[in-house]
Amino acid sequence: MAAVRLVILGRQGSGKSTQCARLVEAYGPVHISTGDMLRAVVAEGTELGLRASALMDAGNLVPDDVMIGIVAERLAKPDVVEHGFLLDGFPRTPVQAEALEEILSDTGADGVRAVNIDVPVDEVIERMLARGRVDDTEEAIRRRLDLYESSTAPLLAWFEEHGLLSVVVGLGTEDEVFDRLRTAIEGVSA
Ligand code: AMP
Secondary structure, eight states, X not given: OOOEEEXXXXXXTSSHHHHHHHHHHHHOOEEEEHHHHHHHHHHHTOHHHHHHHHHHHTTOXXXXXXXXXXXXXXXXXXXHHHHEEEEESOOOSHHHHHHHHHHHHHTXXXXXXXXXXXXXXXXXXXXXXXXXXXXXXXXXXXXXXXXXXXXXXXXXXHHHHXXXXXXEEOOSOHHHHHHHHHHHHHHHHX
8 A cells, every 4th residue: 555645633532643553554654743843843942943832832723834834845855755644734724734734746746635524512521520630620622622613613624625635433442443543544546
């Protein structure tokens, strides 16, 4: 099978992190999490890190041009070219999605697909409340989910319009969800 080039989408509490780890193990793509990359930049304390930190703390997005630069640079590295990628947290806006398409066509890469791990809002709220974290009040959870919804809905539409979206039901056991992901990925790459 050719290298996997995947954008992974899913609400907080959808089991996305767990499934990312399993996908990396099964298919070997480079896991590119823009949240993790930004936290690493923040830890370095550079000027970009300070700017990013202020935005992230306020719950805002880092500007598109900055994010696009960071991701374009990462996608050009030899490990990604060879092993493919699992993009997690990018694109976050339609402008980033357009940029991704351009970056990939510049590198002559095969098409990227998006997989949405779909878990209904009520279910993810239940899961997050069950974790019992102090900052996980129902109101705070709903606020974060609303933010995710408003930034992701146009993206889902964008991938759908381009015929690049697979929706995977995120209910059931980890194994069941993983099997559905495999079917979605291998079904289109076979
Ligand atoms: P995450 O770990 O994916 O929730 O990301 C943590 C924070 O990093 C987000 O709340 C944003 O402030 C920032 N961030 C991560 N990815 C992006 C992106 N693609 N575009 C803009 N900001 C981002």
